[in-house]
Amino acid sequence: xxxxxxxxxxxxxxxxxxxxxxxxxxxxxxxxxxxxxxxxxxxxxxxxxxxxxxxxxxxxxxxxxxxxxxxxxxxxxxxxxxxxxxxxxxxxxxxxxxxxxxxxxxxxxxxxxxxxxxxxxxxxxxxxxxxxxxxxxxxxxxxxxxxxxxxxxxxxxxxxxxxxxxxxxxxxxxxxxxxxxxxxxxxxxxxxxxxxxxxxxxxxxxxxxxxxxxxxxxxxxxxxxxxxxxxxxxxxxxxxxxxxxxxxxxxxxxxxxxxxxxxxxxxxxxxxxxxxxxxxxxxxxxxxxxxxxxxxxxxxxxxxxxxxxxxxxxxxxxxxxxxxxxxxxxxxxxxxxxxxxxxxxx
Amino acid sequence: xxxxxxxxxxxxxxxxxxxxxxxxxxxxxxxxxxxxxxxxxxxxxxxxxxxxxxxxxxxxxxxxxxxxxxxxxxxxxxxxxxxxxxxxxxxxxxxxxxxxxxxxxxxxxxxxxxxxxxxxxxxxxxxxxxxxxxxxxxxxxxxxxxxxxxxxxxxxxxxxxxxxxxxxxxxxxxxxxxxxxxxxxxxxxxxxxxxxxxxxxxxxxxxxxxxxxxxxxxxxxxxxxxxxxxxxxxxxxxxxxxxxxxxxxxxxxxxxxxxxxxxxxxxxxxxxxxxxxxxxxxxxxxxxxxxxxxxxxxxxxxxxxxxxxxxxxxxxxxxxxxxxxxxxxxxxxxx
Numbered sequence: 001x002x003x004x005x006x007x008x009x010x011x012x013x014x015x016x017x018x019x020x021x022x023x024x025x026x027x028x029x030x031x032x033x034x035x036x037x038x039x040x041x042x043x044x045x046x047x048x049x050x051x052x053x054x055x056x057x058x059x060x061x062x063x064x065x066x067x068x069x070x071x072x073x074x075x076x077x078x079x080x081x082x083x084x085x086x087x088x089x090x091x092x093x094x095x096x097x098x099x100x101x102x103x104x105x106x107x108x109x110x111x112x113x114x115x116x117x118x119x120x121x122x123x124x125x126x127x128x129x130x131x132x133x134x135x136x137x138x139x140x141x142x143x144x145x146x147x148x149x150x151x152x153x154x155x156x157x158x159x160x161x162x163x164x165x166x167x168x169x170x171x172x173x174x175x176x177x178x179x180x181x182x183x184x185x186x187x188x189x190x191x192x193x194x195x196x197x198x199x200x201x202x203x204x205x206x207x208x209x210x211x212x213x214x215x216x217x218x219x220x221x222x223x224x225x226x227x228x229x230x231x232x233x234x235x236x237x238x239x240x241x242x243x244x245x246x247x248x249x250x251x252x253x254x255x256x257x258x259x260x261x262x263x264x265x266x267x268x269x270x271x272x273x274x275x276x277x278x279x280x281x282x283x284x285x286x287x288x289x290x291x292x293x294x295x296x297x298x299x300x301x302x303x304x305x306x307x308x309x310x311x312x313x314x315x316x317x318x319x320x321x322x323x324x325x326x327x328x329x330x331x332x333x334x335x336x337x338x339x340x341x342x343x344x345x346x
Numbered sequence: 347x348x349x350x351x352x353x354x355x356x357x358x359x360x361x362x363x364x365x366x367x368x369x370x371x372x373x374x375x376x377x378x379x380x381x382x383x384x385x386x387x388x389x390x391x392x393x394x395x396x397x398x399x400x401x402x403x404x405x406x407x408x409x410x411x412x413x414x415x416x417x418x419x420x421x422x423x424x425x426x427x428x429x430x431x432x433x434x435x436x437x438x439x440x441x442x443x444x445x446x447x448x449x450x451x452x453x454x455x456x457x458x459x460x461x462x463x464x465x466x467x468x469x470x471x472x473x474x475x476x477x478x479x480x481x482x483x484x485x486x487x488x489x490x491x492x493x494x495x496x497x498x499x500x501x502x503x504x505x506x507x508x509x510x511x512x513x514x515x516x517x518x519x520x521x522x523x524x525x526x527x528x529x530x531x532x533x534x535x536x537x538x539x540x541x542x543x544x545x546x547x548x549x550x551x552x553x554x555x556x557x558x559x560x561x562x563x564x565x566x567x568x569x570x571x572x573x574x575x576x577x578x579x580x581x582x583x584x585x586x587x588x589x590x591x592x593x594x595x596x597x598x599x600x601x602x603x604x605x606x607x608x609x610x611x612x613x614x615x616x617x618x619x620x621x622x623x624x625x626x627x628x629x630x631x632x633x634x635x636x637x638x639x640x641x642x643x644x645x646x647x648x649x650x651x652x653x654x655x656x657x658x659x660x661x662x663x664x665x666x667x668x669x670x671x672x673x674x675x676x677x678x679x680x681x
Contacts, residue, residue, distance in 0.1 A: 056545035168634055198392040199572065203616035203630035210627070227546060228575065232618035232628070255620075269550035270620055271575030275598040277621070278579055281550035286501075287515050288545075340621045 006082050010044045011219045012068070012187055017041045017077035019060075019067045023292060035292045037063040039243035040077070042318055045187070050213065050220040052234030052251070054227060054266070056288060060243040061223045065189045068221070069106055070099060081106065083186060104134055104183035111192035113172030117164040123150075124160040126175055130182040149178040153208060170201035174208070181212065189221045194229060206233060227270045231255055236324075239263050242289045242299040245318055249325040256339040259327040261304045264337040277341070298329070306335055353422065354534050354566045355381035355404065360417035362396075362403050369639035373399040373412065375590035375646075378666070381534060386560060386567040388581030388598070390574060390613075394635055396590040397570045401536045404568075405447055406438040423450050424533040449479040452527035456539035458519035462511040468495070469507035472526045479530045494525040499555060517548035521555070528559065534566045541576065553580055574617055578602060583672075586610050589635065589646035592666070596673040606675040608651045645677070653679055 006013045019038040022031040037060045045051045055061050066072045068079055070091060079091040083105055091102065107130075110116040117126055127146045131137055137145060147157055153174040164172060173193060180188055190209065194202040210233065212218060224230050230237055231251055238248040239262065247260040258264045265282040272279065284303045289295050295302050301311035310330055318328040329335070362374040373396045381387050389397050402408045404419055419433040423446070436443045447453075455461040463471060472494060473487035482490065488507065495503035498521045511519055520540060527535055537556070541549040557580065560567055569580055577584055577598070584601045586594045586609065594607040605611045615629035633650045636642055642649065648659040658678050666676045 056547065170634060199613060200392060200616050200631035201634065203628035207627055207630055225546065228618045228620040231620050265547055269547045271573060271579045272620055273575040273578045273617055275578040275602050281554050283551065284547055
């Protein structure tokens, strides 16, 4: 993506983001290589929209989310947070003390509702913690705000003195949502928020996230591996493969008219909940490339059935092929790829 | 026992309880069903509904303090000329039970890493099953291992046969597990969430493989999952479980296009239907699955049901009734 100034309706612009983890070995723990978990990721999220970030395990989705918040220090690239009150802020250049100003505006909710809550804190303390740390309020005002937040996420006031073990998975995820929303954030990074939940509970949490988004004008980066859930909740979707974004488009464009061969394979692989739509998967030979030792050229080329000579030589960059459809493939314009087939509702 | 050729397994009125210090967990509350020959029966339900305990009961592998309290399980053993064996009469440690497990009925578990032994090679683990049940020597068992690895489309089987589980990726481990389960060409395969831990492209390939093998070998599969998408792609018939009971049983097309039980309907409405291009709100099921130590009077689903009829649904358990040929529902709306 070019270095043009950020437009007003974009809340977060990420350019060429990199996060490399050193691999150490030997007696003196010398650095012998790098795991390039995130390797040149660029995307933007507009105000009030949901950008879905999908990809298979180990592709760097979660690392991307955490690096954007600087829970992990980026190795390179730009993260520009365009807060309406603060103006565009280069997150990657901020000093630790300056991070405190933007932290309340960017929050995260985690996948595992069982390990992300301190078992020794009551519900009241858990939800009050972000308010207390940021010295937003105290005393009666704090208690009122906690009550308000609990009501917002559908938890009863009587539960205030209970500990996390007394809550079910769905309720714990609601606690995580209350904590993330406590400081009135603009951007919420949802890292697999419903993967650990049963389907009936998953629907409750997804509906809650949608309601809260409409009510507080929230912007979501929704990280998930479940393509059906992402299709349901996202306005636009970005697909990652081995630390790199291979495609980004509006949800319908991406699902029905994919332009990258990896996205095509993902779409064919979704187990559709319709016995009249039984599909054969596209065979991807070999295994997902290792981010410590990626192949030359396009990282997907050893598994791609359309690969040609140039694919092993030159790494394609992510480019706009029109209509906000971004693809990293040399042959994006030429290939005729199959997307989902529209079906009538049941 | 009736002599119905189309059935390989019959479960009748099965009650499996876990007597813990905190109380009794009624994991199975009178489950009855049959597994058709050469078909895939899907068992679907949310966590804690008893799907896995059903399969463990068949294998007599329910871990203590769990116990089969009541009910009967019959299995038609192909190796014995189609004789009906009453599994519930056998001791779990008996020679007969050992004969059944792995040879006649095999099982694939969710997590291939914890079900493979890390200190033996893939070949040794597959070979063990073959040596045990078919009485062949080590050299032949190794050859047979390579053959089945080839059958499950494992790349480079001659090399993989000498690899240890940690050297394989998740998808390859699950292929190795399937190879092990198929090594003795079982009459029935129980697959307990076999693809849940896998990525979507790997999952699709494993499901495709299982469908192909099923058509080739003609075995019966009991496919346990919580994923309705996988059910739609894999199964011929489906049983929906809720709180230790089968609430609906139907051919797969009927279940998705003409569901009867309020729980099935609600479950289908609560998942995002990919390809429907609708951004409508999902219909969630209110409340949650009750705590496992409690007992719900009447129909177990009544506290969460939109069609709840006071005085009827909370009084007695409804009977399972046919609404159409091969379509059964346990609900007062249809009695």
